[in-house]
Amino acid sequence: MVNLKQIHELPPILANQISAGEVVERPASVVKELVENAIDAHSTQVDVTVENAGLKLIKVVDDGDGIDADQVQTAFLRHATSKITEQRDLFRVRTLGFRGEALPSISSVADVVLKTSTGAMGTEVTYKGGKFVSQSASESRKGTTVEVRSLFYNTPARLKYLSSPNTELAKISDIVNRLALSHPEVAFSFTSNGRELLRTSGRGDLLQVLGAIYGVKTVSKMVPIQSEEPDLAINGFVSLPELTRASRNYISLILNGRFVRNYPLTRAVIDGYGSKLMIGRFPIAVINIKLDPALVDVNVHPTKQEVRISEEPKLGHMISNAIRQMLATKQLIPDATRDFKKPVSSRSNDYPSESPAISAQPQGQPLFEVPSETEGSNLADDDPIVIKQRDDLNGPRVAKWDRLLAEEPTSVPIFGETGFRLADDSNPAKAAEIQSQPEQQDLVGESGFPNLRYIGQIHGTYLVAETPENMYLVDQHAAQERINYEHYRKAIGEVSDDQQKLLVPIVLDYTTSDFLLIMEKLPLLQKLGIHLEQFGQNSFIVREHPMWFKAGQEEATIKEMIDWILNDHKISVAAFREKTAIMMSCKRAIKANHHLDSRQASALLARLPECENPYNCPHGRPVLVKFTNEDIEKMFKRIQDPHRTDEEII
Incomplete structure (x- = not known):
């Protein structure tokens, strides 16, 4: 029995396994850590190979700097790193990895073989379950190869919390895709069970990487954006409003070469479209952000995907404006024939037959969703499935890029005979x-x-x-x-004292909790010309309303506006006006x-x-x-x- 009063130091292997719980959540985490190390080592080519969704094998090969023979074992020690040397380096991080926990954490829950060379004689080192086994000289080309086998074999409890092989492979693919988008100057390949799923050229062409991931027809509907100020700059590609997806997961934010998650900046991307997006639909976007490292804190989360940005409001405004200005220059009338193209089967055999749909998740969000078995037969060739083969953009066919990008979808008749x-x-x-x-x-x-x-x-x-x-x-x-909306948006934004008296006042009754909340929000309602007077217990009376209300819908309109407050306690004046303008425009439209x-x-x-x-x-x-x-x-x-x-x- 453990003596809870006895304080003792944890054995190194156990400490590394605990650390692995933060750094190595699943196979995709291993891929992320190893590929980021490869990029930090100035690699120009990174090849990722997995078997059995990474549980059997994860192999990452790069052509980077390599590690000197006398430092290889040091790399497997906790908190050992070549990327920081003093405290101030933590506040100007310019690399992807720096905590020094990846290799010791990975090796504590798997069998690891690392081969590396700085250009001369190479070195090979082996670890099993966190224990050093051997080190020997080897003939290795310049760069590093890391093989991780039997992941989590000595921590079986971890295996119980993994998802299906389909989902785990999709998460790995998502990580590789994000890293490829973050570093188009690096040539990536990704292979699963002998099947190549991704290949990029490494020419620094972000559009080519987008095409390899999303497909040519999808990328043909994306446009560049760019903006720059003294302390920060952005560039990238966003989709036209006609090209949308059902979740925010297709918005990729890349900060100083690192994929990050930041809700306010993601919201800024969406806000840049204004009302050009259908409700519940989201754009595809890849936004590169260049910011002084001193303005970013990347040491907030063990995976370093959540960051703090001191210039966040300014940056969000910059992103929204860049998208808004770009869309203002585009003719946004969709081509009526664009959706009538012949479906192309693009299903991969890499997943088992029972492959389920993968939904968006807060952590490790997939860049793409994997279709269910019933969906797979009707997929068009621009559906963003991470597991499909992109023959037109891979290998020797990369040269076909310019021609494919210009292709038009096949047209077919759509008119009926009557009407x-x-x-x-x-x-x-x-x-x-x-x-x-x-x-x-x-x-x-x-x-x-x-x-x-x-x-x-x-x-x-x-x-x-x-x-x-x-x-x-x-x-x-x-x-x-649309015509009504722009009229009401202006009218609501210019609330005047002009009110229409009601012949019969409206009485509104609420529960005690709702009544108290409405009382707090009375100033917000008044800014839109809605004046509620307390009338008995838990009731309000309305004696007049703004002139722009539609006759006969006064009570329904006021109730709906109050419902928004009850459903969204943090609703802003701007959002309130927007919702009201949309409601009024719909009610009065043909x-x-x-x-x-x-x-x-x-x-x-x-x-x-x-x-x-x-x-x-x-x-x-x-x-x-x-x-x-x-x-x-x-x-x-x-x-x-x-x-x-x-x-x-x-």
């Missing part, structure tokens, strides 16, 4: 009125938005319009939502199955270019989509798709 109503189908005079409209001189006006000419309506829901070069389908509800005459439709189209963002409704849905003349000619076989084979045409 199209010309503007003149009920009144010939309307047709004459539209035909007499002046000819449009240019496809795009100064605002970058097309100068649309109304043609007709489909199903009382979609407006058909044209320019000299393209045809457009406009969602009339989304269009008016609904589907509502037929417009030509004057109403033309007036709606004429107001769109006046909007700050005419491309999306406040919920992020597209307002309109485009068909080029070439798209239409392909649909009717007037021209052949150059990407189709002779067999497909026949």
Whole structure:
């Protein structure tokens, strides 16, 4: 029985195993530590090989500096490192690893063989379960090779907490992908059970790395951003609003070459899109941040993925502005044919047949999700599956990059046989009125938005319009939502004393807890022109409301605004105004199955270019989509798709 009063020093192996619990959580942690060491050793090539999701073997080979023979065993001691020498180095960390715990922690829970050379005769050292076994000379090329076998064999309790082989392999792939994105100047390869899953060129081309990970068609929808100030700079790529994913895990923040997690900066990326993103959808982004190391504390967490940044608000504002300014220069009307491409099977055989879907997790977030068995047969070739083979971008085919990036998706017919109503189908005079409209001189006006000419309506829901070069389908509800939203956003932001008296005051009843919370938030409501008076116990009375409220919806609008406060205790004035503007714009917009005459439709189209963002409704849905003349000619076989084979045409 342990004497709890007896203080004693832990044996080195046990201390290393405890440390391993922080540093080596799973196979992906081993890969991260070893690859970061390779990058710190100035490697230009790093090859990662795993077997059985890393539990049987993890092998990392680099061409870096190597380790001198008389220092190899020192590298396996706790807190031994070549990356810091004094206290002030902790506050200007310029390397990825520096704690000196990786090798001793890994070797304490596995069998490790390390071969290394600085260019002369090499050295090979072996450790089993944290115990030194042997050291000998070996003929090694310059660099270091680390083989980790039988991970966690002597800590079986750790194995119980690992996920399925599918999930563990996905986490390893996520780590390798993030490191490749962080260091495009390093050539990476990643192989699992003999199958190559990733290869990058190491030419310093971030776009090529993005293509190797995400696929060419996905990357063709990403655009560069850049901004610089005296103390910090950012650059990278973000997706156009039409290219989104269901989680934030596709946003990669790279700080001084280190992948980090930082919610405020991730939020800044999303905020840069404003209302251009659909609710619940998130962009793909890789943001490189260059910051003075003195302004960053990376010693907050054992894995060094969580950091403190002294210039965080300034940096977040910089990121949001860079994205906002980039999007302002882009024509954001989605191509109507982009989603009608032939699905390509891209499923890997590397996972067992029962491979489950992997959901986003707070720790070790996967860069991509692995599809379930039922999803795998319908995947398009731009679905971001970490386990698929990228033949078009790997090995000798890297040269095909420029050509593949320019490829267009295959077009197919999408129209049905019924439901199209010309503007003149009920009144010939309307047709004459539209035909007499002046000819449009240019496809795009100064605002970058097309100068649309109304043609007709489909199903009382979609407006058909044209320019000299393209045809457009406009969602009339989304269009008016956008127009209304910008009107209400301005009105709410300029709250005046103009109030409409209610003939019959509104009485609102709440529970005691809700009543107390609302009392705290009365100043917030007043900033939007909502004045609540206490009326008995746990009740409020409303005697007037802002002029911009829709008649007949006063009570419902006020209740909904109060519900936001009850659901989000920390809601800001800006967020409150945004939510209110979105709610009001939706309530007053034209609904589907509502037929417009030509004057109403033309007036709606004429107001769109006046909007700050005419491309999306406040919920992020597209307002309109485009068909080029070439798209239409392909649909009717007037021209052949150059990407189709002779067999497909026949």
